[in-house]
Amino acid sequence: MTRSDAVRSGPVRYAVADRFARPRGVSPDDTRPAGAEVCPQLPSRLDAVMGRPRDRHPQGEDCLNLDVTTPARDAGKRPVMVWFHGGGFSSGAGLMDWYDGGALATEGDVVVVSVNYRLGALGYLCLDGVSEGNLGLYDQLEALRWVQANIAGYGGDPAQVTVFGQSAGALSILLLTRLPEARGLFRRAILQSAPLDIVTRSRTDAEDLGRMFAARLAAHAQGTDPADADPRTAEPATVLAAQRDTALAHAKCSGSTVEPPFGPVEGAGPLGSAGASPDAHVRGLDIMYGWNADDMTAFPGERGDPAELTRRMYAEPLGVLGERLERAGARVHAYRLDWRPAGSAFGATHCVELPLLLGSRAAWQTSPMLGHTPWHEVDALGRTLRAVWTSFARTGRPGTTVTPLVCGEVRRPGP
Structure with missing residues (x-):
């Protein structure tokens, strides 16, 4: 089976939501077609590392949709693998070609689901x-229910x-486990x-922001228009402009180029x-967790x-998280990716594993x-990484790995 044999269905609507309201799951008799909208967003902070996405999607608030890629509808x-993209809770979309699950689906005989969710102020404003x-x-929970x-x-x-x-x-996934x-x-x-240091912020800080x-x-x-002064009725462009200003002010105060102004909040909603x-x-x-050996080269600031x-x-x-999860009764494995692409100034940077798992030559070229x-070298290593990920999805164990992917089982510390 080749990647082109996979059946990609989407976008599929999994929920609807009014602005700043919780999502409502779609009923089986809802026949409204899903649009290809992605959540309104500003350009990614990591364009210099990842490049700008080659595909373009309309931006809009009717964005609670997903893609499904399967070897066959039979x-x-x-096993099912549900992908939640990164982007600092402020950019990205499951519908992007970067996140095409064709290779994972065909090589691993798994079903891949890639999810859009609300971002930035539209997804995480606390006011x-x-x-x-x-x-x-909440959107991610609703997608998993779908x-x-x-x-x-x-x-x-x-x-x-x-x-x-x-x-x-x-x-997001760590929070979902809670x-x-x-x-x-x-x-x-x-x-x-x-980046566990920014997994949540206090409700007080979130309300200040x-x-x-x-x-x-x-x-x-x-x-x-006076309606543009109200977050509930402002045009998306105005929301994004205020979001950009808030991000700049927050970065100046915090001194961090990693921590976004809008993200999960302790003591709010499901938390x-x-x-x-x-x-x-x-x-x-x-649970398998890991990092790339040079993750922080993506953040030169x-x-x-x-x-x-x-x-x-x-x-x-x-x-520390791995040991804690193991003590709590999870079966835990860890990995580190050491791959440094030839000619790259970034090394084994943040996001470098993504083209090894998802997307295609056209998306990442x-x-x-x-x-x-x-690309044939990228794809060859990608086959190794994809086999590890799909083995874990099938058995709970990553299987055999080779350099530059270092895997191991987390062991409970001694007394």
Whole structure:
């Protein structure tokens, strides 16, 4: 079977939502066609590393849709892999060609689902009387409920769901493991380069940023339609302008080029039970986590040696997380990707594993992080990585790996 043999269905609507409202799952008799919209967003902070996406999608708020790629729409009961993209909770989309699951589906005989969710202020604004926050996380929950109810019709097994995601997508998955509402919606999880220091912010800080956003929005609306001063009715372009201003002000105050202004908030919505153990629901899950050896070269604005920054931001916190999850009853594996593409100034940087797992030559051919490495070399290593990921989705174990991918099982520390 070749990649072109995979059946790609989408976009498929999994939910609808009014602005700043929780999503509502679509009923089986809802026949409205899903559009190809992605959440309104500004250009990615990582364009210099990943390149600009070669495909273009209309931006709009009717964006709660997903793609399904399957070897066949039959009764195959294949493992299902649900992808949550990264982008700092402010950019990206599951519909992008970067995230085409054709290779994973055909080589691993799995069903791949790639999800859009709300981003930036539209997904994570926390502002009294306007938005409770964490709406993007609610979207992801609703997408997983859609998978449970519908994936058998695409040749998938709803009892064999693995969620996998990178950066902000990996942080989302970690939060999903903490939610009782998500229990039973997936069996396995893969966390790729999750920057744990920014997994959530306090509700107080989020509300401060929400008020800052509202003030920036009002400033942009001066002399225009008064409705543009209200977050609930402002034009998307005005929302994005206020979001950009808030991000610049936040970066100046925090000194961080990694931490986004809008993201998951403790004590809001599904994360409201702050007193519960964060690992109370991981028992029995298979979890694989890892990072890239030079993750922090993607963020040149951060002061310090990239190797030391990568150790502090990724390696050490993820190691602590792995031991904690293992103690809580999860079966845990770790990996580190050391691949440094020839001719790349970034090395084994943040996002460099993405073209090894998802997308195609056409989607990734202008990506700076790949340097001048020929695509046949990218694809050859990609086959190795894809085999590891799909083995984990099928068995809970990554299987045999070779350099430059270093894998191991997390062992419980001794007394």
